[in-house]
Amino acid sequence: MRRLLLILWLALPLRAADIRVYAAASLTDALQEIATTYERQSGDRIRFNFGGSSVLARQIEHGAPADVFLSADEEKMNALERRGLILASTRVSVLSNTLVVVGDNIRNVHDLANARRIALAEPSSVPAGIYAREYLRKAGVWQRIAPKVVPTESVRAALAAVASGNVDAAIVYRTDALSSKRLRIAYEVPRAVGPRISYPFALVKGAKPRATRFLTYLRSPAARAVFARHGFLTL
Amino acid sequence: MTSEIIFLTLRTAAVATLVIVPPGLAVAWLLARRSWRGKSLVETLVALPLVMPPVATGLILLQLFGRRGPIGGWLHSLGIDVVFTTKAVILAMAVMSFPLLVRAARVAFEEVNPRLEQIARTLGASDTRVFVTITLPLAARGIVSGMLLAFARALGEFGATILVAGNIPGETSTLSLSIYNLVQLGRDDEAFQLLAVSVVIAFGAVWLAEMTLRKTAAKP
Amino acid sequence: MSVRIDGVVLPLAPFALEVTAELSARATAITGPSGAGKTSLLEVIAGLRKPTRGAVAIHERVVFDREQRIDVPARARRVGYVPQDDALFPHLSVRRNILYSGATMSIEDVVAVLEIEPLLERGVKHLSGGERKRVALARALLSRPEVLLLDEPLAGVDPDLRRRVLDYLVRVRDEFPIPIVYVTHDDEEAAHICDEALLLERGRVVRRVSL
Numbered sequence: 148m149r150r151l152l153l154i155l156w157l158a159l160p161l162r163a164a165d166i167r168v169y170a171a172a173s174l175t176d177a178l179q180e181i182a183t184t185y186e187r188q189s190g191d192r193i194r195f196n197f198g199g200s201s202v203l204a205r206q207i208e209h210g211a212p213a214d215v216f217l218s219a220d221e222e223k224m225n226a227l228e229r230r231g232l233i234l235a236s237t238r239v240s241v242l243s244n245t246l247v248v249v250g251d252n253i254r255n256v257h258d259l260a261n262a263r264r265i266a267l268a269e270p271s272s273v274p275a276g277i278y279a280r281e282y283l284r285k286a287g288v289w290q291r292i293a294p295k296v297v298p299t300e301s302v303r304a305a306l307a308a309v310a311s312g313n314v315d316a317a318i319v320y321r322t323d324a325l326s327s328k329r330l331r332i333a334y335e336v337p338r339a340v341g342p343r344i345s346y347p348f349a350l351v352k353g354a355k356p357r358a359t360r361f362l363t364y365l366r367s368p369a370a371r372a373v374f375a376r377h378g379f380l381t382l
Numbered sequence: 383m384t385s386e387i388i389f390l391t392l393r394t395a396a397v398a399t400l401v402i403v404p405p406g407l408a409v410a411w412l413l414a415r416r417s418w419r420g421k422s423l424v425e426t427l428v429a430l431p432l433v434m435p436p437v438a439t440g441l442i443l444l445q446l447f448g449r450r451g452p453i454g455g456w457l458h459s460l461g462i463d464v465v466f467t468t469k470a471v472i473l474a475m476a477v478m479s480f481p482l483l484v485r486a487a488r489v490a491f492e493e494v495n496p497r498l499e500q501i502a503r504t505l506g507a508s509d510t511r512v513f514v515t516i517t518l519p520l521a522a523r524g525i526v527s528g529m530l531l532a533f534a535r536a537l538g539e540f541g542a543t544i545l546v547a548g549n550i551p552g553e554t555s556t557l558s559l560s561i562y563n564l565v566q567l568g569r570d571d572e573a574f575q576l577l578a579v580s581v582v583i584a585f586g587a588v589w590l591a592e593m594t595l596r597k598t599a600a601k602p
Numbered sequence: 603m604s605v606r607i608d609g610v611v612l613p614l615a616p617f618a619l620e621v622t623a624e625l626s627a628r629a630t631a632i633t634g635p636s637g638a639g640k641t642s643l644l645e646v647i648a649g650l651r652k653p654t655r656g657a658v659a660i661h662e663r664v665v666f667d668r669e670q671r672i673d674v675p676a677r678a679r680r681v682g683y684v685p686q687d688d689a690l691f692p693h694l695s696v697r698r699n700i701l702y703s704g705a706t707m708s709i710e711d712v713v714a715v716l717e718i719e720p721l722l723e724r725g726v727k728h729l730s731g732g733e734r735k736r737v738a739l740a741r742a743l744l745s746r747p748e749v750l751l752l753d754e755p756l757a758g759v760d761p762d763l764r765r766r767v768l769d770y771l772v773r774v775r776d777e778f779p780i781p782i783v784y785v786t787h788d789d790e791e792a793a794h795i796c797d798e799a800l801l802l803e804r805g806r807v808v809r810r811v812s813l
Contacts, residue, residue: 167553196550206548210449210458211466300566307568500650501689503676505703505745515702519693 163190164357167212169203170195171219171346172301173244173275173320177377178217181370189364191357199273199301207232213351214358217365219244219302220274224347233349237359241366242346243380246275246282246336247324249309250316253333259316260288266297266305266317274344275302279318281342306330320344322378345382384572388579391556394468395536398475399529402483406532407525410487411517415496432481436541443473443546470547471554475539479532486528490521523594530591534584557583604749604781610646610656614639619646619653619805629775629782631792631813634802640785641686643802644751647783648683649676661748682742682750682780686757688734690726696737697722703745712743715777716770732763736770743778750774750782756791771795 170178175197182193196203196213204223207213208230216233218224221240227233253259268276276298283289299305302319309317310329324332348365350358364370371381412418413425431439447454447464454464464470494517502512518525540558547554549563557580564573605625612619619639632640645651647658649665657667660681665674691699696718700709713719716736721729729737735755742750755771756764768791775782775795786792792799793813801809 194552196553198549202548206466206550208449209444209465210463211548211550212463212553304566304568307566310568311570495689497685497687497689498691500648500676501683501685502691502702504648504650504679504681504683505741506677506680507702508677516691 163192164355165192165194166214166355166358166361167194167196168215168217168361169207169211169213169351170197170215170217171200171203171274172197172303173219173323174217174346175303176326177322177374177379180377181365181373184369185361185364189357189360191361193361197301197303199268199275201269201272201274202300207351214354215348215362216351217346217348218274219344219346220277221345221347222277223274224349227351228349232352234352234354235349237362238347238349239362239366240345240347241371241382242374243382244320244322244344244346244378245338245380246278246318246341246344247321248316248318248333248336249306249324249327249330250314250333251331253316255334256283256286256288258333259318260291262315263295264297264314264316265292265295266299266308266314268302268305269298269300270296273299273301275305275318275320278342278344282318282336282340285340325378346379384575384579386552387555387557387560387576388583390468390471390552391537391580392583394471394556395475395533395539398472398479398536399483399533401472402476402480402532403529406480406483406528407487410484411491411513413484414488414491428484429481431478431542436478436539437545439477440474440542440545443470443477443542447473447546465546466548466550466554468547468553471539471543471556474542474546475536478539478542479535482535483525483528483532486531487521487525490524490528491517493524494520527591527594530587530594534587534591537580537583537587604661605647605783606657606659606662607643607647608657608659610653610658612639612642612646612651612653614642614805617805619643621802621805621807622656623800623807623810625781625783625798625800627781627796627798629784629796629798631796631799632783632785632802633787633789633792633799636787638802639805640787640802641753644683644753644783644785647679647749648681648751649674649679650683663748680746680748682745682747684735684738684742684750684752684755686753688738690729690734690737690741692726694726695722696724696726696729699726699737700741700744702741705744705746709740709744711777712740715773716740730763731759732767735759735767739770739774743774743780747780750780751785752782753785754787755784756786756788768794 186193200218200220200223204227207216207227228235248259267279270276270280280289283292297308297314299308302323305317306319306323306327308314310327324330348362350362374381409428444465445451449455449458457464464473498516499512502516538558544559549555549559557576561573561576607621607623610621619642621643632643634640642651646653655668658665664672665679666672716739718736718740721733756767759767784796796813799811799813800807
């Protein structure tokens with residue numbers, strides 16, 4: 148009986164698998180759509196853990212069970228690669244994004260600097276926050292804005308804070324703003340002024356073999372089309 | 383999704399409660415029936431998770447059970463990772479509920495008349511037999527009520543869990559963690575559903591605990 | 603010689619129990635005012651308290667000897683101890699109480715002498731004071747003790763019932779060949795049951811009388 152169980156267990160990865168995907172919160176909507184199609188085609192089950200990339204990277208660092216990591220900045224992926232926690236050969240960057248400001252009665256960066264409370268993803272660790280801080284520094288208003296920042300665990304939480312009216316404004320990705328029907332984009336940070344945003348993907352060390360297929364699928368024309376429809380720039 | 387969260391929460395809380403029963407009863411019995419060196423130290427240690435900020439307890443657990451921690455490192459070399467897995471949820475719940483079980487069981491043991499245990503011994507019973515046939519049955523109600531309280535505490539565990547287990551859907555996202563996450567993401571409607579569920583479960587557990595205790599009190 | 607107590611010292615507040623005595627009668631009374639150390643002496647014999655000095659033997663079998671580091675645990679001393687509060691197990695029926703020692707001998711004799719047949723299936727919570735005493739006696743007798751230690755068996759028994767319980771005690775004494783150590787503060791009671799009495803005061807035997 149025990150041997151039978153062992154054989155079954157060993158056989159499992161060859162059949163349908165649960166693939167654990169740790170993904171930046173900004174990818175939530177696009178990935179859920181892609182996963183629905185993929186699950187139907189492959190029979191695998193995709194289990195997501197969405198959050199700020201910094202939180203996810205820390206979890207992977209401590210051995211949380213992950214197969215695929217989709218980060219919102221290169222820095223987090225670099226840190227894991229230095230520790231040998233991802234399969235470097237599978238690393239690839241295929242998406243980009245832009246920052247937007249959401250909030251009422253804001254037309255430019257000076258209006259933003261006058262807002263009372265501004266939600267940002269945690270500006271020293273979460274990618275969206277780091278990008279936003281970089282932009283505000285370049286624009287020369289970071290000193291004025293810093294005391295008014297409400298830091299959140301992920302960019303999605305910053306979006307929710309402004310949607311609920313609990314803060315006056317937030318800096319989020321364009322794709323997040325597009326996902327909310329209630330929010331209007333106040334203004335978009337021009338790509339020339341804003342930071343370079345890129346999303347690296349990679350398999351985590353010890354990933355299930357079946358996870359490779361999903362990572363490949365994320366670069367397929369079908370998946371790219373979904374990302375594009377949600378407002379991502381595909382490279 | 384909701385049922386998955388409820389099931390995960392009930393399962394981890396139940397496992398945590400069962401896991402602490404043997405050590406909890408042992409410690410409670412030693413505190414109730416024996417005097418030994420270092421007893422007050424153990425008493426304080428056991429009560430600590432009740433009074434410390436849960437996040438501080440979580441940080442201690444993270445340090446101990448992380449991959450580079452003294453216990454976690456050893457477990458890792460055996461191929462077992464704890465932090466940020468369901469095991470970590472159970473660990474956090476167990477540590478946070480332990481004091482409640484020990485307190486209830488200790489009071490229950492203390493209320494058993496030691497005379498009965500002595501007489502059982504003069505009738506030829508070994509220490510084990512005395513414990514199983516006299517002490518345990520007479521303390522049973524208090525112990526069960528303590529288990530229910532521990533279970534209710536485990537259901538609501540948040541601070542230690544989020545540090546040591548993270549908030550990973552299907553893996554470590556219990557009711558409390560899911561509620562936190564949903565509120566953060568502005569999905570208040572779903573959060574309220576889970577809130578209702580946790581109120582019902584906690585109410586049930588505490589009510590059962592009260593009922594078992596009341597029956598004891600009614601005994602002549 | 604049923605019980606020999608040799609130079610036993612047990613500190614009690616505010617004095618110490620210091621006893622040397624041979625209890626060799628069929629029934630020996632330990633009398634004296636309350637707080638004289640009577641119950642403590644029974645507990646020393648039963649193995650529930652450890653003297654700091656001295657030795658105890660039951661039928662020439664040494665069960666405690668401080669010098670030789672002999673200390674037979676209570677469960678192996680074969681004493682039938684009936685404490686003042688009966689200490690019946692409240693969660694067990696009368697039958698399971700009296701069978702607790704796992705007696706293999708037939709219970710009929712004991713049940714008949716003490717007339718507890720109609721009580722056997724009852725819970726102990728619903729027994730009267732006199733019934734409780736009889737059940738506690740039966741439980742002690744069925745553990746096949748070498749000595750019966752009775753601590754104030756009539757304490758807490760209704761005055762009307764004292765006579766009847768006393769009769770049962772006499773029957774136990776006469777029907778079963780087990781020496782009795784009988785703690786009481788009532789001289790009349792002692793005279794009724796016992797052949798000899800030790801008067802204990804502040805932890806010491808001050809007089810020994812034949813009754």
